[in-house]
Amino acid sequence: MRVVLGVGGGIAAYKSAELVRALQQRGHEVQVLMTRAAEEFIRPLTFAALTGRKVITGLWAGDGSQDTLSSAVEHIGVAQENDLLVVAPATADLLAKFAHGLADDFLSTLYLAFTGPVVFAPAMNTAMWEHPATQDNLNALRARGCSFVDPDEGWLACGTVGAGRLADPLRIADHIDSHSHRKKDLAGEFILVTAGPTQEALDPVRYISNRSSGKMGYAIAEVAAKRGADVLLVSGPVNLPVPHNVERISVRTAQEMREAVLNHLAEASIIIKSAAVADYYLAEVPQHKLKKTATRLSLELDPTPDILAELGERKGDRLLVGFAAETDNLIEEARRKMTAKKCDMLVANLVNRDGLGFESDQNEVEIITRSGQTVHAGPADKKEIAERILDQVAVLRLVLRAVDTTRLTQRT
Numbered sequence: 316m317r318v319v320l321g322v323g324g325g326i327a328a329y330k331s332a333e334l335v336r337a338l339q340q341r342g343h344e345v346q347v348l349m350t351r352a353a354e355e356f357i358r359p360l361t362f363a364a365l366t367g368r369k370v371i372t373g374l375w376a377g378d379g380s381q382d383t384l385s386s387a388v389e390h391i392g393v394a395q396e397n398d399l400l401v402v403a404p405a406t407a408d409l410l411a412k413f414a415h416g417l418a419d420d421f422l423s424t425l426y427l428a429f430t431g432p433v434v435f436a437p438a439m440n441t442a443m444w445e446h447p448a449t450q451d452n453l454n455a456l457r458a459r460g461c462s463f464v465d466p467d468e469g470w471l472a473c474g475t476v477g478a479g480r481l482a483d484p485l486r487i488a489d490h491i492d493s494h495s496h497r498k499k500d501l502a503g504e505f506i507l508v509t510a511g512p513t514q515e516a517l518d519p520v521r522y523i524s525n526r527s528s529g530k531m532g533y534a535i536a537e538v539a540a541k542r543g544a545d546v547l548l549v550s551g552p553v554n555l556p557v558p559h560n561v562e563r564i565s566v567r568t569a570q571e572m573r574e575a576v577l578n579h580l581a582e583a584s585i586i587i588k589s590a591a592v593a594d595y596y597l598a599e600v601p602q603h604k605l606k607k608t609a610t611r612l613s614l615e616l617d618p619t620p621d622i623l624a625e626l627g628e629r630k631g632d633r634l635l636v637g638f639a640a641e642t643d644n645l646i647e648e649a650r651r652k653m654t655a656k657k658c659d660m661l662v663a664n665l666v667n668r669d670g671l672g673f674e675s676d677q678n679e680v681e682i683i684t685r686s687g688q689t690v691h692a693g694p695a696d697k698k699e700i701a702e703r704i705l706d707q708v709a710v711l712r713l714v715l716r717a718v719d720t721t722r723l724t725q726r727t
């Protein structure tokens with residue numbers, strides 16, 4: 316793969332030289348491009364020696380740089396010639412520029428002209444990383460389909476300890492590598508993903524819900540779209556941007572989720588039910604706010620429709636993937652749910668561990684397939700978990716197609 320590496324102006328710029336090496340060792344061709352600020356931290360000669368290529372530096376032709384390759388249109392050529400753009404280190408300033416579409420130097424202009432996958436490896440001080448402005452910029456870029464190799468935690472150049480250190484170059488190279496192997500293996504599939512919690516009203520201002528943030532389901536939707544699928548995301552109330560190339564239908568209650576899913580069942584070839592649907596609801600919601608009294612309040616709740624179980628009955632030849640959130644007997648409970656709800660695959664996660672499952676960016680799961688095989692994934696970022704789940708989905712889809720073809724051939 317031809318990779319263009321944009322080096323930003325941060326203390327971690329020297330690690331980009333290691334990244335060049337790691338990419339070359341994996342067989343990628345690397346073109347380095349440095350911002351003016353990056354040149355304050357490392358000399359272009361280092362990259363030129365490593366790549367055997369002239370390094371793109373400076374702003375535009377005529378800006379005074381001696382070895383600049385820039386010209387008014389050269390960024391278009393670089394955009395067209397390369398398969399992937401990686402920016403490492405991606406500073407807070409660069410991320411803000413990319414998020415807002417500023418184009419005042421070669422790298423920011425290249426970003427706008429680039430249509431292939433874009434990877435950012437941010438590095439900055441912890442407070443800058445955690446600042447809402449930076450997080451908003453990250454979310455905007457994620458929603459556009461850019462991927463991130465999040466910074467590591469550790470000692471930072473500013474003398475503090477925290478998140479913000481450029482990820483290990485080998486980890487960045489592995490991430491980039493995964494793009495080169497990434498086939499559009501889900502092209503032609505219509506994947507319906509459910510995500511987030513549902514909210515069941517108790518009165519006009521109160522509801523029952525759960526801790527689901529939607530991150531797991533949104534990661535699956537995002538990765539499925541990147542792997543070529545048409546993706547419809549039926550989402551409970553969450554605070555996440557719609558992933559790139561994904562269509563979202565927003566719902567609130569289990570009943571609304573059921574309707575949205577069934578309305579689109581005909582189009583779907585694969586259904587992935589990662590939503591944490593409330594199990595109970597109040598059938599007769601009072602019109603007025605329940606008054607607080609000194610006595611105990613009892614509410615009689617009814618079970619919500621079990622959408623997954625209904626899909627199990629009506630799925631036809633669609634591939635149905637359920638989830639199970641358990642606190643004990645993970646595999647046993649997951650297998651029981653898989654059989655009861657007639658799923659082809661079930662993703663089981665323990666949800667009573669800190670930093671995994673509900674709300675967190677990380678998860679660890681057991682993927683149980685129809686054949687009874689169990690594949691372990693994680694602990695890892697939910698996008699990585701989504702990749703592993705979709706790997707199993709892609710394999711099972713192929714197997715089911717092959718079985719169908721064999722049946723058809725035997726009949727004719």
Ligand code: PMT
Pocket residue numbers: 511526527528529530531532569588589590591592593594619620621622623624636637638639640641652664666672673674675
């Ligand atoms: O959203 P995050 O913060 O990222 O957290 C991710 C997650 C923990 C919510 C996710 O990984 C997960 O486990 N989702 C399933 C949660 C759940 O409701 O599990 P369950 O074991 O109660 O339900 C089993 C399956 O039945 C699920 O596929 C669920 O969508 C489905 N179900 C449940 C009840 C119901 N009334 N209708 C359903 O379709």
